[in-house]
Amino acid sequence: MVFVDEVIITVKAGDGGNGCLAFRREKFVPRGGPSGGDGGKGGDVLIEGSQQHNTLLHFRFNPEHKAQRGAHGEGSNRKGRDGADTVLRVPAGCVIWEADTGEKLFDFTRADQRLVIAKGGRGGRGNARFATSTNQAPRRIEPGGEGEFHRLRLVLKLLADVGLVGFPNVGKSSLLSRISAARPKIADYPFTTLEPSLGMVRVSEEESFVVADIPGLIEGAHLGHGLGTRFLRHIERTRLLAHVMDVSERGGPDPEHDFEVLMEELASFETPLAGKPMVVVASKTDVAGDGARLRAVEELAARRKLRFFATSAATGAGIQELIWGLAEILREIGRPEPEIEDTDLPLVAFKPGQAPGREGERE
Ligand SMILES: Nc1nc2c(ncn2[C@@H]2O[C@H](COP(=O)(O)OP(=O)(O)OP(=O)(O)O)[C@@H](O)[C@H]2O)c(=O)[nH]1
Numbered sequence: 001m002v003f004v005d006e007v008i009i010t011v012k013a014g015d016g017g018n019g020c021l022a023f024r025r026e027k028f029v030p031r032g033g034p035s036g037g038d039g040g041k042g043g044d045v046l047i048e049g050s051q052q053h054n055t056l057l058h059f060r061f062n063p064e065h066k067a068q069r070g071a072h073g074e075g076s077n078r079k080g081r082d083g084a085d086t087v088l089r090v091p092a093g094c095v096i097w098e099a100d101t102g103e104k105l106f107d108f109t110r111a112d113q114r115l116v117i118a119k120g121g122r123g124g125r126g127n128a129r130f131a132t133s134t135n136q137a138p139r140r141i142e143p144g145g146e147g148e149f150h151r152l153r154l155v156l157k158l159l160a161d162v163g164l165v166g167f168p169n170v171g172k173s174s175l176l177s178r179i180s181a182a183r184p185k186i187a188d189y190p191f192t193t194l195e196p197s198l199g200m201v202r203v204s205e206e207e208s209f210v211v212a213d214i215p216g217l218i219e220g221a222h223l224g225h226g227l228g229t230r231f232l233r234h235i236e237r238t239r240l241l242a243h244v245m246d247v248s249e250r251g252g253p254d255p256e257h258d259f260e261v262l263m264e265e266l267a268s269f270e271t272p273l274a275g276k277p278m279v280v281v282a283s284k285t286d287v288a289g290d291g292a293r294l295r296a297v298e299e300l301a302a303r304r305k306l307r308f309f310a311t312s313a314a315t316g317a318g319i320q321e322l323i324w325g326l327a328e329i330l331r332e333i334g335r336p337e338p339e340i341e342d343t344d345l346p347l348v349a350f351k352p353g354q355a356p357g358r359e360g361e362r363e
């Protein structure tokens with residue numbers, strides 16, 4: 001299942017500082033020479049690929065981005081300070097378009113790509129630069145250049161990072177609605193979910209991932225029982241499966257058996273899914289009764305060396321731990337890196353984790 005995340009943002013590079021008009025004033029030197037310094041260069045707006053981001057959610061809250069302007073030049077030939085750059089981070093797979101013309105600017109295919117999307121204005125020259133043998137007291141200065149402005153459309157095709165699998169009615173959709181803004185249908189009967197749905201989970205300002213909720217599976221699903229296994233193709237490309245198990249009194253009497261049945265259904269799909277990284281999520285802990293099922297599920301996860309999370313979508317217990325845990329595991333797994341594409345825009349060599357670029361580091 002491919003789902004598109006799209007945002008419009010504006011980027012404005014810093015304007016250059018103006019050149020300064022000044023003359024030296026020294027004691028006993030009646031007419032000092034020109035001494036106006038140059039303005040500083042405006043900061044650039046850069047966009048770089050990021051491993052941490054899997055969605056464009058962080059731009060929704062924050063669509064306008066500016067880099068700092070250059071400071072004006074000053075007397076005594078002092079150059080204005082250069083404006084600081086602003087660096088925006090996007091997931092690999094993000095395509096950048098000029099919003100108004102529809103022109104495609106760049107396709108981020110890897111996390112180590114970085115590009116200058118809006119160039120800062122150059123600093124204007126101060127009058128000291130215009131002195132010549134015939135004009136020793138120039139009054140000419142240059143204003144700073146304007147920083148570039150763009151309205152950009154960022155488009156990302158989302159592939160789910162985590163697939164929720166489990167029997168019908170165990171609370172998969174309830175979990176999705178707890179951890180994301182998605183509002184899948186939730187009801188107290190099996191096969192409420194008939195269509196897969198995706199939700200974007202915000203881990204922090206800087207991190208997010210995508211979860212897919214699919215219809216429940218039952219024994220014999222690969223033979224067409226229940227809704228069958230065709231929905232499994234929607235989670236074929238996820239990096240992680242979360243196996244949701246109901247630990248309430250209404251959950252199955254034998255979690256071990258239930259777990260095995262589900263694993264067999266996953267294994268029987270065209271592309272076997274049973275080998276994917278998996279975590280076990282106990283659901284409905286608020287109605288876990290004497291806790292026997294909860295302990296049994298925790299133990300079966302431990303025996304299989306699978307990370308275990310106990311959650312209640314009803315009370316929110318364990319939900320934050322689940323979000324952090326899934327994010328951590330996804331970070332460990334990493335993202336596959338697709339191919340690079342050519343661009344005319346200035347690309348900047350970049351080591352992941354390096355501090356935002358300054359003038360001089362580029363070129
Ligand atoms: N008490 C309690 N009930 C829950 C919890 N999570 C889900 N439920 C209830 O369990 C029922 C099934 O929830 P769903 O989220 O629709 O389950 P599902 O796994 O998506 O079900 P299908 O889409 O049919 O496979 C609903 O009545 C929910 O209100 C929970 O944490 N505590």
Ligand SMILES: [Mg+2]
Binds near residue numbers: 172216
């Ligand atoms: Mg559901």
